[in-house]
Amino acid sequence: MLQRLPVMLFAAAMAAIPFIPTMPPFWIVLLDNIGLSALVAMGLVLLTGVGGLTSFGQAAFCGFGAYTTAVLTTAYGLSPWLTLPLALLVSGIAAVGLGLITVRLSGHYLPLGTIAWGLGLFYLFSKLGFLGRNDGISGIPPLAIGQLKMIDPGTIYFAIWIAVVLCALLTMNLLDSRTGRAIRALRRGHVAAEAFGIHTPRAKLLVFIYAAVLAGLSGWLYAHFQRAANPTPFGAQAGIEYLFVAVVGGAGYVWGSVLGAAVVVVLKEILQSYLPLLFHGEGQLETIVFGILLVVLLQIAPTGMWPWLTALLPFKRKRKRPDVSLTLPRRPSTAARDGALLQIDNARKQFGGVIAVNDVSFDVLPREIVALIGPNGAGKSTTFNLITGVLAATSGTISVLGKKLDNPAPQEVTKLGISRTFQHVKLVPDMTVLENVAIGAHLRGHAGALASMFRLDRADEAKLLAEAARQIERVGLAEHIDAPAGSLSLGQQRIVEIARALSADPMLLLLDEPAAGLRHLEKQQLARLLRELRNSGMSVLLVEHDMGFVMGLADRVVVLDFGTRIAEGPPEAIKTNPEVIRAYLGAVA
């Protein structure tokens, strides 16, 4: 609980504010608005800042929440408390529908799509008869607990801020968990995440729904705060403003949403009340200043105010060390197995007219280090991608433990016990080494999003982190365990990738140029580690350019050239093979 002390202090301070006797009521209204805006922005933090999915349409989800309660309480006389779950449900279901369509869009299509359906929904709200068209619905009953009716801004204040603090806690819990790591990995593209069993479309849909439910909650509160709902606050402009709030506060930080909401709401208030005095002008001067400030802010502080503020704090947050005595169940050892772990039989990959991999066959036996070498463009990485399911083979078969794989998803391959590293490092740079490595153990944990939010995942989580910490220790990076992965040298990041792959408890490790960027001593350490892994029963298939490294380490070498296997054998034989020498050095002089 000590970890949550700042939150508790914040909650206590917020609870005390209405009791300050000289507090102007108007400030309470502002605080109410800040809370409502912060809730929506919090969803955006998760969706946009953490998950990398930009949505301009969040205001529409507020609309779903607000109109659900508005209709049900006025037309059907339901109690507001009864409409709360329904409002959240309606927003959530709307998110499922829109999310299934939109979250699979990559890059800029997503924000564009959200603008479009955000506008469409706004016009729908303003045209539908049972939603009161442009006039909306008024006469919504206030929230009430027994005789206490939350009519004035000072009482509904508590409902709003309890919601904000609770949601912030739940969101922080979610981010600091197995599911949270999956969400945080989304921003770096789907290939690395999927290589460790994360179902990226599902993770994207999850954050999309989560953000929509938070917006729906805000809309529900708004409807009972204003006691009316009309389309204007749920239009495109509002959707843009919520994104603005998140960016101002710091789109990657849960509390950035509260800070951003405070800054934007107060700023707007000041602009609206003082600008006309300064300029005697009519019109929306505040939108002009607002727009200009937004551009200025992006130019000087694109990551927002929260990280800038926390950097000023004199003390740093301490991280808890995982308890390494906890263990996860392991895969049955394949060390004593006869027959190959991996068999590649006439695998072929064509990109249009280019044959990247030309009917290549080889296999990997238990307790064996096999090196795949060849000049640039020989098809080594493509072969890796075929094995790991990133690419589908044009023809040929790939079998694991004697079972033929039929164009499996990357998530399926890792379940079979094959895990990999990447030629171009794919870590999440702003996550710590420990968190990055724990992604490798994703499939060995079971806690879902809800369990994580309510902290029911701690036993599961402790085991995952323990496993990750053990693997970091094993590869010799224990001193960097809490450093952001992006702060390590490229060579060290490659080693972190190995630790991540090891966390998946593989029987076969696929390493794509693991020694690139390492210094001589580090290479020796890596070679020692790989031998140790082999001796403990694991097999390794590696692509490497450093011949000294490969020849001293591999049990067997497979040579590719222009997509074709030209040689295979023990290192000694490969070194003197005339075909190989020709491929590397050109025609014999």
Add this chain to the structure above:
Amino acid sequence: MADSRGAPVLNTTIMLFLLQDGITNGAIYALLGLALVLVFAVTRVILIPQGEFVTYGALTYATLSSGQVPGTARLAVAMGIVAFVFELFAARRSLRLALLGRAFAIDVLLPLGVMALTYELAGRPHPIAVYIALSLAIVGTIGLFLYRIAFQPIAHASVLVLLIAAVGCHLALQGFGLLFFGAEGQRGPALSNAAFTIEPLRFTGQSIAVYATTLALIAGLWLFFGFTLYGKALRATAVNRLGARLVGIRTALSGQIAFLLASVIGAVSGILIVPITTLYYDTGFLIGLKGFVAAIIGGLVSYPLTAIAALLVGIVEAFSSFYASNFKEVIVFTLIIPVLLLRSLAAPAVEEEKD
């Protein structure tokens, strides 16, 4: 158009009429869609303020024709001065006279000259062509300076950051629009009052002008990108910024040209429609967004697909305003959903991380 019970009945005449209306609007959306694709391809900015270029062009033209000086002329000067300061700051370590002179001429003298001309000409009637030229000059310089001020300093930022900056520009420009033109709508004089009838349709000179201009601009863009050095430089920037820089293309200049073209295209569209429909300071946003729908359908990459999609948007809009005028906007904007759906179902390519 509707029988006694209010249900609309479609006959051939009405259908042709709706088709004509749709094609006229679609042509405008096509222009805007093309501009959006152009700007996105070259700068990765999703140009939300495109709609403001439309309103600025239209209302500047309308204001000029009514004999007054539009506020946009002053805005261009102010933005030019800011742009010049940015230029000075960016070049503070290597201030060369030639560079300074060039920047001063474009950023300060040019908009000042246009403003002086505007004041000089105001109050007396002139041929429409003069108003059009002035409007295009004013809006074009605003577009150019907008890139210099808002986007050039963050040209390497992610698409998201650029998008939010674009939203900021939209808010500011729309606010200025209200300040300059007021909340009331305006109409401008038609380019031509000629009209002829091919039964049952009546063609006005204005609608012919819309078609002709759209076709001419599309052909012009095609020639520009296919056959000029600058056009090729822009295409190179679109494909690979770093590569373009390495072969000596100034990507900042490419961005400025893209914005200049986009703002001029926007202003042309505005001038073309302001004689047909009343435009308000905030109408542009919606018109721009419809161009945007077309651009999305075109996948933000293909000019011909965007143009076809824009015609489709215009026609759908015309027919839905006939059948369900209340839900016109809903229908137009949800048109995107099936397109997005198709794109989702098509297998996504192996993506590499972007940032």
